[in-house]
Amino acid sequence: MSTTKDQTVLDQEEAELARQWTGRIRRLLVDALPPDKLLPDRQPSYLSSWIYIFGALTIGGLALVILTGTVLALEGPQWWHVSSIGLFVNSMHLWSVEFFFFFMVIHLWGKFFMAAWRGNRQLTWMTGVVTFFFSIGAGFTGYVSQTNFDSQWIATQAKDGINATGAGAFVNALNFGQMLMWHIVLLPAAVVALTGLHILMVRHKGIVTPIEVNGTEVPHQGTQSESDPS
Amino acid sequence: MSETTILQRRFNPDRDARPWQGGSRPYDLIKEVTICFLVVTVLVVGLAFLFGSPDDKAISIQTWATANQIDFAQTSISELNGTSGTATYGPPYNNFVGSSQSLGPISLESWIGVHIPVNPAQDFVLGPLSTVANAPNVTRALDVFNAATPSQQLAWETNYATAVSHASSVNGHLVVPRGAYGPIGVMIGQLTAMAKSGALDSAMVDQSGFYGTNYTKSLLYIADSTYFAAQGTAHHLSGDQWGMMNETGNFPGQAWLWLYTFWYQVPPFSTSANADIQVSALMGLLSLLLLLVPFIPGLRSIPRWTRVYRFIWKDYYRSQG
Ligand code: HEM
Numbered sequence: 001m002s003t004t005k006d007q008t009v010l011d012q013e014e015a016e017l018a019r020q021w022t023g024r025i026r027r028l029l030v031d032a033l034p035p036d037k038l039l040p041d042r043q044p045s046y047l048s049s050w051i052y053i054f055g056a057l058t059i060g061g062l063a064l065v066i067l068t069g070t071v072l073a074l075e076g077p078q079w080w081h082v083s084s085i086g087l088f089v090n091s092m093h094l095w096s097v098e099f100f101f102f103f104m105v106i107h108l109w110g111k112f113f114m115a116a117w118r119g120n121r122q123l124t125w126m127t128g129v130v131t132f133f134f135s136i137g138a139g140f141t142g143y144v145s146q147t148n149f150d151s152q153w154i155a156t157q158a159k160d161g162i163n164a165t166g167a168g169a170f171v172n173a174l175n176f177g178q179m180l181m182w183h184i185v186l187l188p189a190a191v192v193a194l195t196g197l198h199i200l201m202v203r204h205k206g207i208v209t210p211i212e213v214n215g216t217e218v219p220h221q222g223t224q225s226e227s228d229p230s
Numbered sequence: 231m232s233e234t235t236i237l238q239r240r241f242n243p244d245r246d247a248r249p250w251q252g253g254s255r256p257y258d259l260i261k262e263v264t265i266c267f268l269v270v271t272v273l274v275v276g277l278a279f280l281f282g283s284p285d286d287k288a289i290s291i292q293t294w295a296t297a298n299q300i301d302f303a304q305t306s307i308s309e310l311n312g313t314s315g316t317a318t319y320g321p322p323y324n325n326f327v328g329s330s331q332s333l334g335p336i337s338l339e340s341w342i343g344v345h346i347p348v349n350p351a352q353d354f355v356l357g358p359l360s361t362v363a364n365a366p367n368v369t370r371a372l373d374v375f376n377a378a379t380p381s382q383q384l385a386w387e388t389n390y391a392t393a394v395s396h397a398s399s400v401n402g403h404l405v406v407p408r409g410a411y412g413p414i415g416v417m418i419g420q421l422t423a424m425a426k427s428g429a430l431d432s433a434m435v436d437q438s439g440f441y442g443t444n445y446t447k448s449l450l451y452i453a454d455s456t457y458f459a460a461q462g463t464a465h466h467l468s469g470d471q472w473g474m475m476n477e478t479g480n481f482p483g484q485a486w487l488w489l490y491t492f493w494y495q496v497p498p499f500s501t502s503a504n505a506d507i508q509v510s511a512l513m514g515l516l517s518l519l520l521l522l523v524p525f526i527p528g529l530r531s532i533p534r535w536t537r538v539y540r541f542i543w544k545d546y547y548r549s550q551g
Contacts, residue, residue: 043257044250046546053266056259060267064274081285090285091278094481098277099270101486113538117524119247129521139484143477149286150477153462156453164331164506166338169322169345174450177443209247210543211534 032204040203046210051114054107055202061100062195066188068093073184078147097139104132116208124201131194138191141183144173155179244530284479289452289461291434295425298457299404300397302425303418305455307394309350310414311387316350316450323348323450331507339507346446354451358424358433359417368420371413378412386412394418489513 005013017023071089072079080090108128111117117125144155155173162168172178241248287293295302308314320326322345330340356375362368375383390411397406404422406415424430434451435442452458462468465478475487493499493509502508523529533539540547 039259041256041258042254043259045253045255046250046543047257048545049542051542053262056263056266057270059263060270063267064270081287087282087285088278091281091283092274094283095274095277095281096270098482098485099274103270105486110542112523113533113536114542115244115530115533115539117530118243118245119249121247122524125524126521129517133517136484136486139486143484146285148284148288149461149465150284152288152449152452152458153465153467154477156449156458157462157467161506161510163322164339164504165510166342168339169342172346172446174446175444180443206250209250210546211539212241212243212248 033200037206038200038203044207044209047207051106051110052207054103054110057103058100058107059195059199061096061103062191064096065093065100066192068096069184069188077145077180081148093142097142101135101139104135108132114208115211118208118211119205121201121205121208124198124205127194127198127201131191131198134187134190134194138183138187141179141187145176145180145183147176244527244534245524281481284477284481286465286478289458290428291425291431291448291452292428294452294455294457295422295430298455299399299422299426300394301455301457303394303397303404303406303422304391305451306355306418306421307387307391307414309354309451309454310356310418311384311391312351313391314350314454316348316354316454319348322346331504333504333507333511337507348447348450350451350454353447354434355417355421358430359421361433362420362424365420367416371416371420374413375417382412386410386414390414390418489516 068089072086072093075083075086075089080086111125111128140154140158144151144158159168159173162171162173171182291302305314309317312318316323318326318329320329321339321343324347325344330337332340356372359368359372375386378386389409390406393407393409393411397404399405404419406419421430424433431448434448435445459468467476467478475485475491476483490509490513493512494505499505499509519526519529
C-alpha cells in the first residue's frame with residue numbers, strides 16, 4: 001500500500017538528486033551530446049567536399065584492422081605460417097593497416113589545411129595527433145610480432161633507436177611475448193578509446209565552418225573563441 | 231575568463247570560428263560510414279588476393295650455423311672474448327662503457343642502466359655448453375677454461391680468433407688451423423655442432439623455462455652475425471637502405487615512418503655516432519609541434535596563407551561570390 005510522500009521528503013529527494021553523481025554525469029553527457037548532436041540527420045551546407053570522407057574511411061580501415069586482427073588472435077600466433085586461409089587473413093590485416101594509415105594521413109593533412117582546430121576544436125586535433133602516434137606504436141609492435149624474418153630484422157634494427165632514448169629498458173622489441181601483448185591488448189585499446197573520444201568531440205562541436213577572410217564572412221552570431229566554454 | 235574579455239578579444243581567423251547560422255541539408259552519417267567500411271573491405275580483399283603478404287621464414291641459430299658455420303664460429307668467439315656487438319653494447323644489456331649514445335651531457339641510456347642483463351660469454355657460450363652431457367672432452371675443456379686465469383683465457387681467445395679467421399668447411403666440418411688456443415677449439419667446435427643440430431636454439435630459449443616467449447638473447451646473438459646482416463642487405467633492408475620502415479619484397483611497409491627514417495640518410499645524422507638519440511630527439515620535437523599546431527602562431531596560419539581551403543570549400547566560397 002502506498003501513501004503519498006509528504007512535501008519535506010520530496011524536497012529532500014529533489015536536493016539529493018541534484019547532487020547525485022549518477023544524475024550529474026547523465027546531465028553532463030546529455031547536455032554535451034543530445035541525440036541530435038550525437039547522430040544528426042542534417043549537416044551544414046558548406047559540408048560538401050571529398051576531403052570529409054577520409055575521416056569515415058579511416059573508421060572503416062580501423063574497423064577492418066580490428067576485425068581481421070580478432071580472427072588472427074582467435075587462431076593464435078603462427079597460424080598464418082602454416083595455413084593458406086591464415087596467410088590470407090594476415091594479408092587482409094596488413095592491407096587494412098596500410099589503408100588505415102593512408103586514409104588517416106590524408107585526413108590529417110586535410111584537417112590541417114582546413115585549420116579544423118578553430119573554434120575550440122584544439123582537443124579534437126590533439127586527440128587525433130595522439131591517436132596517430134599510438135597507431136604508429138600499434139603498427140610497429142605488429143611488425144615485430146609476425147614471428148618471421150621481417151619481425152627479426154625490424155626488431156633488431158629498431159632496438160638501437162629505442163635503447164638510445166632509455167625506453168629500451170622497458171620496451172624490448174626483442175621480447176616477443178611483451179610485443180604481442182602491446183600489440184593485441186594495450187595499444188589497440190588505446191587507439192580505439194582515443195578514436196571514440198575523437199569522434200565524440202567532433203559530434204559535440206559540430207563540423208568546423210570555413211575559414212573566414214575579408215569579404216567571405218560566414219553567417220554568424222557572436223564569437224566562439226578559445227576562452228568560450230561552449 | 232569573464233564575458234567582457236571574450237568580447238574584447240579580437241577575432242583571430244586562425245583560432246576562432248563563429249557558430250554557423252546558415253542553411254543545412256539532410257546527410258546520412260551512418261550510411262556514409264557503412265559504405266566506407268564496405269569500400270575498404272573490397273579494396274583490402276582485392277589487394278590481399280593480388281599481393282598477399284610477405285612471410286619469409288625466421289632465421290634460427292640452426293639456419294645460420296648450417297648456412298655459414300665459419301661465421302657462426304667467428305661470431306661465437308667474439309661473444310666469448312667480449313668484442314661482439316652485444317658484448318660492447320652497454321645499457322640496457324650490460325655495463326660496457328663508452329657505447330651509450332648521448333645528447334651533449336645527457337645520456338638517458340646510461341642513466342637508466344642495465345635493465346635486461348645479457349652476458350654474451352655466459353649466456354651464449356659457456357651456459358649452453360655446460361648443459362652438454364655425456365661428452366667428457368667438452369666437460370674437461372670447460373673445466374680447464376674455467377680454472378684458467380683471466381689473462382690465460384684472453385690469450386687463448388685471441389689466438390682462437392686469429393685461427394678461426396682462416397677456418398674452412400671440409401665435408402661439412404668446421405676446420406680451424408692449429409694454434410695455441412687451449413680448450414677453446416673443443417668448446418667452439420661443440421657449440422657449432424649444437425648450433426647446427428638445433429640444440430643451441432632450445433638451450434637459449436630454455437634459459438627461461440618451458441614456455442619461451444622472450445627471444446632477446448637469441449636475437450642479439452643472431453644479429454651479431456655477418457650472415458644476418460647479409461640477409462638484410464640482400465633484401466634491401468639495411469639502415470642506409472631505409473631498412474627500418476620496409477619489409478621483404480615490394481610491400482609498402484611502415485611508410486608512415488618515412489620522416490623518422492629519412493633523417494638517418496642525411497648528414498649530420500648519417501655519420502653521427504649518436505644518430506639514434508639525435509633523430510629521436512628531433513622527431514620528439516617535431517611531434518610536439520604537430521600536437522601543438524593549434525596554439526603556435528605562424529604555424530597555425532599556414533592553412534590561411536596557402537589557401538588550400540579555397541579549393542576544399544570551393545562550393546561554399548563560390549556561393550559567397
Ligand atoms: C583513428 C584515426 C582517426 C579517425 C578514425 C578519425 C575520424 C574522424 C572523423 C570521422 C571526423 C569527422 C569527419 C571528418 O571531418 O572527416 C574527424 C574530424 C576531425 N579529425 Fe579525425 N580521425 C582520426 C585521426 C585524426 C588525426 C590524426 C587528426 C589530426 C592530427 C585528426 C583531426 C581531426 C579534426 C581536427 C577534426 C575536426 C574536423 C571538423 O570539425 O571539421 N583526426 N575525425
